[in-house]
Each structure stands twice: as C-alpha cells, then as structure tokens.
C-alpha cells in the first residue's frame with residue numbers, strides 16, 4: 545500500500561472539498577505513478593473529482609453512506625477496501641483524503657509526497673507522521689513542488 549498525496553510544507557491538502565491548487569506537472573506525475581493501479585479513496589475525495597473515475601485506474605470508494613453504484617466499488621470498511629483492492633492484483637494506492645490517509649498511514653509501506661512550494665491556505669491537512677519511521681529513497685526538485693518518496697524503515 546502506497547500513500548500518494550500533494551501537500552504544502554504546512555501539510556495543507558484541501559480546501560472546500562477541492563485541491564487548493566492546479567499544478568499540471570503534479571497532476572501528470574500523479575497520473576504517471578498511478579496509471580494501471582487501484583486507487584482507494586474516501587467518499588468526499590471521490591465527490592471532489594465529480595464522482596467520475598480517473599481513466600485506466602480501478603477505484604474503490606470507502607463510504608458508509610454512498611449507495612452501491614454500477615462500475616464503482618463502494619466498500620463499507622477499510623478492510624473490505626483492501627481485500628477488494630488485492631483481488632485486482634494491481635499496485636494499491638491510498639489517494640486520500642485526510643480521513644483515509646490517517647487511517648491507512650499505520651499500514652502504508654511507501655509514501656509518494658509532492659511538497660508544493662507555494663504556501664496555500666486550506667481546511668484539510670495530511671495527518672502527522674513521524675519522519676524517523678521513514679527513509680527517503682528519492683527526492684526530485686520540480687518547478688512547483690518537490691517530490692519525495694519514503695519507504696517505511698521497519699515494515700511489519
């Protein structure tokens with residue numbers, strides 16, 4: 545399970561159930577990394593993309609309230625979402641938002657973090673994580689963001 549997120553240095557990930565920025569290089573990077581994989585996301589994040597699945601990726605929505613829907617997997621618990629994702633046999637990404645990141649963080653083995661350079665304000669934050677538990681395996685400086693890949697030091 546890989547967590548993928550874009551955040552400011554202060555940890556902002558969202559505002560008014562949307563992303564506070566539109567950075568095309570970052571969107572392209574998200575696409576490149578996740579293409580062919582399975583995205584697990586919360587109901588609010590799914591709504592933030594107008595409830596339309598992104599092309600060429602499986603989507604699993606975690607929600608207690610969203611009705612079942614044709615062509616979309618709606619799971620009622622995190623465990624159910626992970627079981628369903630494993631059935632697809634593709635790389636699994638946790639694509640947010642904050643509630644979902646917080647609950648999946650303890651089981652994530654890898655983080656793909658895009659640190660946006662500009663300081664946007666927002667109302668939704670990436671959960672606190674202890675940098676001592678993670679090693680940086682890649683760092684790439686892009687124009688508008690710095691991409692950092694972390695691996696968990698002691699996976700259980």
Ligand SMILES: NC(=O)c1ccc[n+]([C@@H]2O[C@H](COP(=O)([O-])OP(=O)(O)OC[C@H]3O[C@@H](n4cnc5c(N)ncnc54)[C@H](OP(=O)(O)O)[C@@H]3O)[C@@H](O)[C@H]2O)c1
Pocket residue numbers: 548549550551556557558559560561562563585586587588589590592606607608609610619620621622639640641642643644645647668
């Ligand atoms: N910058 C980024 O990389 C990034 C990525 C993703 C999202 N975002 C932003 O994050 C914000 C949304 O995040 P959010 O924290 O408000 O919402 P969220 O995590 O996307 O979704 C929360 C919803 O997920 C469902 N849920 C959560 N835990 C559950 C559980 N254990 N079992 C069953 N259902 C569960 C609930 O849906 P029900 O209420 O239907 O039960 C809950 O209301 C938006 O602003 C979005 O743009 C940013």
